[in-house]
Amino acid sequence: MQHLISPLDFSVEKLDELLDLANDIEQNPEKYVHACEGKKLATCFYEPSTRTRLSFEAAMLNLGGSVLGFSDAASSSATKGESVSDTIRVISCYADICAIRHPKEGAALVASSKSLIPVINAGDGGHQHPTQTLTDLLTIRSLKGRLDSLTIGLCGDLKFGRTVHSLIHALIRYQNVKFVLISPEELRVPDYIRNDVLLENNIEFREMVRLEDAIPSLDILYMTRVQKERFFNEEDYVRMKDFYILNAKKLKLAKEDMLILHPLPRVNEISIEIDDDPRAVYFKQAQYGVYVRMALILTLLKEAGKLC
Ligand code: NCD
Numbered sequence: 001m002q003h004l005i006s007p008l009d010f011s012v013e014k015l016d017e018l019l020d021l022a023n024d025i026e027q028n029p030e031k032y033v034h035a036c037e038g039k040k041l042a043t044c045f046y047e048p049s050t051r052t053r054l055s056f057e058a059a060m061l062n063l064g065g066s067v068l069g070f071s072d073a074a075s076s077s078a079t080k081g082e083s084v085s086d087t088i089r090v091i092s093c094y095a096d097i098c099a100i101r102h103p104k105e106g107a108a109l110v111a112s113s114k115s116l117i118p119v120i121n122a123g124d125g126g127h128q129h130p131t132q133t134l135t136d137l138l139t140i141r142s143l144k145g146r147l148d149s150l151t152i153g154l155c156g157d158l159k160f161g162r163t164v165h166s167l168i169h170a171l172i173r174y175q176n177v178k179f180v181l182i183s184p185e186e187l188r189v190p191d192y193i194r195n196d197v198l199l200e201n202n203i204e205f206r207e208m209v210r211l212e213d214a215i216p217s218l219d220i221l222y223m224t225r226v227q228k229e230r231f232f233n234e235e236d237y238v239r240m241k242d243f244y245i246l247n248a249k250k251l252k253l254a255k256e257d258m259l260i261l262h263p264l265p266r267v268n269e270i271s272i273e274i275d276d277d278p279r280a281v282y283f284k285q286a287q288y289g290v291y292v293r294m295a296l297i298l299t300l301l302k303e304a305g306k307l308c
Helices: 012-027 051-062 084-091 107-114 130-144 162-171 191-199 211-217 234-240 282-303
Strands: 040-045 066-070 097-102 119-124 150-155 177-182 205-208 220-223 259-261
Touching (some): 012 130, 012 282, 040 051, 040 084, 051 097, 051 119, 051 130, 051 282, 097 107, 097 282, 107 119, 119 130, 130 259, 130 282, 150 162, 150 211, 162 177, 162 191, 205 211
Parallel strands (some): 040 066, 097 119, 150 177, 177 205
């Protein structure tokens, strides 16, 4: 059974097909309005989410299917002590496909090992967030026209930001991609990303602290919020939270065609004064998130033999 637990679960070719399908959905949404009629998506969210859960639900509704689930661990049987594997086994009897978000790293993988239906990892702790990565890739490919030969700045909380970890994993498979990792010392990428992913694969990268120094060379600037919920104490969070604020003055240093992405939610790291700049594409990115999730649901249900 094909699941989506890590951004590497699809080959580059398969990923290309998925992004092509997402673009076709964008261009011809009417073709897909009955594609998943009679099918059900379960959304099991043990951690807060607005965009990811609602974009999954919107995706399934756009395909003519229906949705069920919970958006809070407190309202699920987890409070009675049920394990994730038992929950997913049971949900396999109710739904055709499941998206799961959980605060523990590896939870989606455990769920997929016991599941009779395709499982989509909608975020596991500080580890991975593959559907955000599909969204990011679709946004970059659609608006830049390519995924190779890019200098990509990742800025903010690179330690706890799972969207950053997943995006790095996915992008190293394309030719001539260079990274500029912009973070305070305390929030640098974890060693397993630096050593096992970047160094191991001979990927060109630089680590920098000042956004102003990094910005002129970038084709893409991927901003992230400081992940408050993963800090051990409030004091450290308060010290870090406004470390980066992208504003009109800093944006003057950027290339005319640099794209600014952000997985959202934004806190203070992007000033609202630049929201109308044509380079600010984070709200478009949220729209691409729906197309790519539609493509993903279709692809996984087809592979599972649930669609004709
Ligand atoms: C991200 C996440 O949950 O990791 N949000 C999202 O899904 N778009 C980013 C974040 O919370 O900062």
